[in-house]
Amino acid sequence: MNEYDIKDTIAALSTPYSKSALALIRMSGSKALEIASKICFYAGDENKNITKFEHRKSYYALVKDENNTPIDELIVLSTLAPNTFTSENTIEFISHGSIVVIDSILNLLIKNGARAANRGEFTYRAYINGRIGISEAEAIHDLIDSNNRLMAEASIYKMRGRLTREIDKLRDNIKNSLMLVYGELDFPEDDTETFSYDKLIENFINIKKDIENILYNSSRVENLINGIKVAILGRVNAGKSSIFNMILDKNRAIVSNIAGTTRDFLSENIYIDNIPFYLMDTAGFHKEADNDIELEGIERAKKCAYEANIILAVFDSSRNADENDINLIEFLTTLKDKNIIYILNKSDEEKKFDYNIDSNNIITISTKTKEGKDKLIKELKNYVNDSDIDIFNKESYVNNRERGYLEKGLKQLDICIEKSKMSFSLDEVAEEMNILNNILGNVSGKIDAEEVINEIFANFCIGK
Numbered sequence: 387m388n389e390y391d392i393k394d395t396i397a398a399l400s401t402p403y404s405k406s407a408l409a410l411i412r413m414s415g416s417k418a419l420e421i422a423s424k425i426c427f428y429a430g431d432e433n434k435n436i437t438k439f440e441h442r443k444s445y446y447a448l449v450k451d452e453n454n455t456p457i458d459e460l461i462v463l464s465t466l467a468p469n470t471f472t473s474e475n476t477i478e479f480i481s482h483g484s485i486v487v488i489d490s491i492l493n494l495l496i497k498n499g500a501r502a503a504n505r506g507e508f509t510y511r512a513y514i515n516g517r518i519g520i521s522e523a524e525a526i527h528d529l530i531d532s533n534n535r536l537m538a539e540a541s542i543y544k545m546r547g548r549l550t551r552e553i554d555k556l557r558d559n560i561k562n563s564l565m566l567v568y569g570e571l572d573f574p575e576d577d578t579e580t581f582s583y584d585k586l587i588e589n590f591i592n593i594k595k596d597i598e599n600i601l602y603n604s605s606r607v608e609n610l611i612n613g614i615k616v617a618i619l620g621r622v623n624a625g626k627s628s629i630f631n632m633i634l635d636k637n638r639a640i641v642s643n644i645a646g647t648t649r650d651f652l653s654e655n656i657y658i659d660n661i662p663f664y665l666m667d668t669a670g671f672h673k674e675a676d677n678d679i680e681l682e683g684i685e686r687a688k689k690c691a692y693e694a695n696i697i698l699a700v701f702d703s704s705r706n707a708d709e710n711d712i713n714l715i716e717f718l719t720t721l722k723d724k725n726i727i728y729i730l731n732k733s734d735e736e737k738k739f740d741y742n743i744d745s746n747n748i749i750t751i752s753t754k755t756k757e758g759k760d761k762l763i764k765e766l767k768n769y770v771n772d773s774d775i776d777i778f779n780k781e782s783y784v785n786n787r788e789r790g791y792l793e794k795g796l797k798q799l800d801i802c803i804e805k806s807k808m809s810f811s812l813d814e815v816a817e818e819m820n821i822l823n824n825i826l827g828n829v830s831g832k833i834d835a836e837e838v839i840n841e842i843f844a845n846f847c848i849g850k
Contacts, residue, residue: 390510395421397495398503399488406483411491413500414508418475421498422462425449429459439464439477449479449491457490458482472508473515505847519550519830524785530847534655534662537611540783549782550830552600556593560823563589567816583806586815590806594799597792603781604789609695610778613655613664614769617690619718620700621710622670625731628753629700630654630667633762658763661770666690671714688717696725696769698762703730703750707741715743727765733757784829791829798822 395415401408413421419439426436426447436445445462461480470476481487496502509526512518518526522545529541563586570581620626634654652667668690669683691697699718701711718726728743734752749765751758784792802818 390504390507390514392511392514395500396503396507396511397492397500398508399492400478401483403485403488404483405485409481409483409488411479411481411488411495412503412508413477413479413495414470414472414474414511415500416475417499418477419464419466421495421500422464422477424498425451425494426462432456436462439466441466441469449481449494451490451494452497457494458484458487468515471517472511473517474511518545519547521549521553521788521830522547524787528785534611534613534657535660536662536778540607540611540778544782549600549784549788552596552782553826553830556596557823557826559589559593559596560819560826564816564819564823567812567819571812571816583809587803587806590799590803594796594803597796597799600781600784601789601792603777604784606774606777607781607783610661610770610774611783613662614696614766615664615666615690615694616696616698616766617666617668617687617694618698618700619668619671619687619691619714620731621672621702621708621714624670624700624702624711625753626670626700627652627667629698629729629731629751630665632751632753632756632759633665633766658767661767663766666694670710671717672710691717691721691724694724696727696766697721698727698729700729700731701739701741701743702732703737703739704732704735706738711739711741715741725769727762729758729762788829791825795822795825795829798825 395417397413400410400412423435423437426449428434429446429448432448442465447462448459449457451457458481463478465476467473467475479491509523513523525541525544529538532538532541566581618626618630634656654665656663668687671687672684728745728748730750733750734754749758749761798821805815805818
């Protein structure tokens with residue numbers, strides 16, 4: 387972990403490295419105030435150094451180099467340890483956004499004793515100094531990378547410790563159970579509280595349910611923040627791309643009377659009442675493919691269907707149902723737990739579609755007249771109900787690392803339950819419980835492997 391040596395004072399640009407109105411350069415560490423005092427002068431008195439920086443105070447300063455040459459007039463913000471993001475003394479320079487100015491200030495800071503920060507090093511210091519846990523650190527990264535309002539909001543909730551509090555409650559329950567076990571081991575004759583394996587097993591089952599709820603609710607939250615996946619399926623020339631364009635309200639896909647215009651699938655993000663949807667326009671669904679390209683297109687269409695939360699099955703109502711339509715309907719019957727909306731397209735033409743679709747969720751649409759569009763949009767919105775929003779407002783999401791530890795915790799709980807049912811020695815049960823406690827501790831901050839920390843913070847941008 388030498389590249390993250392916290393004894394050093396670090397500096398970095400926290401805004402994009404490009405020409406702009408303003409730039410933010412951040413410096414943190416034990417020498418931050420000393421270095422700032424060497425280069426910062428009062429803008430109203432350029433011969434007087436700013437020697438005393440106060441907590442949460444701003445200064446209008448002139449920065450000069452070792453030759454007394456002015457570099458920039460700027461705002462300097464000072465925050466003092468331990469009440470900072472990194473828990474260290476921190477100086478932030480809000481300068482003009484000239485590349486020349488940015489480079490000059492950074493070089494000046496390094497000449498005077500700072501070093502260039504590594505990726506995520508400011509957040510790493512917040513973590514290593516106990517300011518935040520590892521889950522909060524990852525949530526900061528998610529917030530920076532968020533591409534929709536719900537993702538940003540969920541990241542803020544997590545950044546403020548929502549998941550960590552849930553994990554802490556689980557660990558408190560484990561510790562309470564451990565107290566019962568150790569109490570029985572140390573004072574078996576004490577009748578103040580009767581110990582029983584049944585009570586221990588009950589506690590384990592409750593903890594297991596809580597973990598399963600976290601995982602389940604996280605999947606619901608992830609559906610919202612990642613976008614509800616909508617796959618548009620149908621035979622060649624049924625009007626899938628027209629439906630795709632109509633929902634987007636723009637001509638994203640090529641629409642043609644020539645069969646097989648879409649060979650791969652097109653995708654696009656759209657927001658409906660601030661809820662993100664991910665639309666996938668797939669290749670035409672054939673019963674039999676004529677070539678390898680068509681075969682691959684069908685396989686990709688099926689893959690989209692498997693991954694989708696909602697399937698829009700499009701049929702040309704101006705033509706009789708053919709074997710390709712029937713093949714699609716039969717394929718859809720094999721899918722489980724899918725919200726399928728059947729669309730009879732081209733309602734502005736004479737209806738000839740003669741297959742009786744066994745569903746109450748059928749919408750008649752004309753992409754030319756926009757008939758049925760409002761009903762379709764309403765059906766898409768109805769996928770997200772009040773309970774989903776309620777879960778989003780109350781629960782956190784877990785990433786792959788956190789999910790892995792929680793699933794490992796479930797397996798460890800099964801071991802604890804099984805050994806308790808078989809009345810193993812309390813020493814052995816306590817050992818399994820301590821393993822469980824450590825596993826859950828890894829979710830929110832107790833990391834065993836140093837390389838895991840390196841990997842997490844290496845994904846951050848410089849200056850964060």
